[in-house]
Amino acid sequence: MIVWLNGTFGAGKTTTAGELVRIVPQARIFDSEYVGFMLRHVKGLPEVGNFQQWPPWRGLVVQTAVQLLDYLGGVLVVPQTVLVEEYWSEIRTGLEKAGVPVRHFVLHTDEETLTRRIEADAVETTARQWRLDHLADYREALPWLRRAAEVVDTTGVPPARVAETVAAAALTPVPDPPARR
Template sequence: MINGAFGSGKTSAAHWLQSLIPDSMIFDPEEVGYMLRNIIPEEIRLKEEQTDDFQDLELWRILVVKTAEELKRRYNKSLIVPMTLYKAEPFDYIFDGLKRLDPDFFHFCLIASETTIRKRVESRGDLFGEWYQEHTRRAVPAFDESKFQEQILTDHREPSEIVGMILDRIYNR
């Protein structure tokens, strides 16, 4: 699991890792969130789920774990799971669920400053508008909690260096 704020380098690291780890595949839980957003109209969601954040959908966290379980069972591949997951309840549920699926489970939290995140978001053609700012301001301080302590600072690091650090940790426990 590669966790971190939007723009911290998760997707880049995931794609590099997928090319370097034999029998691996990327499972992006955002796709589950997009599916749920398309099939569950906001007006029928529970009041606490009427936000713009997948983490607030209880069904999202359940389906993330169930989908990972089915992918693992059916294809028997190592899953590389990039996601921004900083709220305690969904993090604990998904973390525990993924850990049960694989005894060799790792969680890495990529950390970057708001300045770096803004630069990366804008370099990929997105506007670092209100939505990104709000989520960045919530996520960055949340990742200081002890549950996110397998941290890799990505400011001033190339994706190859970040991937090297992850691989070193995985293969040299």
């Protein structure tokens, strides 16, 4: 299974992922950003503002996740912002075709909290302005994200509690939709 943690920068994806692997047996973090970092070194790819724009990134994320699950089993926790609905659809479809169940969560908080978290982040200081500049992209994507994922409000909630909420939801089977007549 894959537990995909989506949401904007500063919502708590990385921290929640760390908490999830602590409480979910056989869970491991798969940071799909490294697939993008790997592709940045390939000559001939067009210049893009975000490596998610490269179709090979999306395909390689799917294939890497499938290979990791085939080899290791368990649960992959993927803390990755995907704000383009078409990209998410491509990834989700690829995983579904491979038979991998996906639970998609959006970690959400209000913009004031996001701004405060981003400005206070002592680890990601070089990307601070970039993260702040992309809050508008998140706001724009929020309608489709609300339809495509389970939204977990992280406002004022400790990361361990957010992880418990995600784990409880992820480990509860999703009922099949009612049959159409």
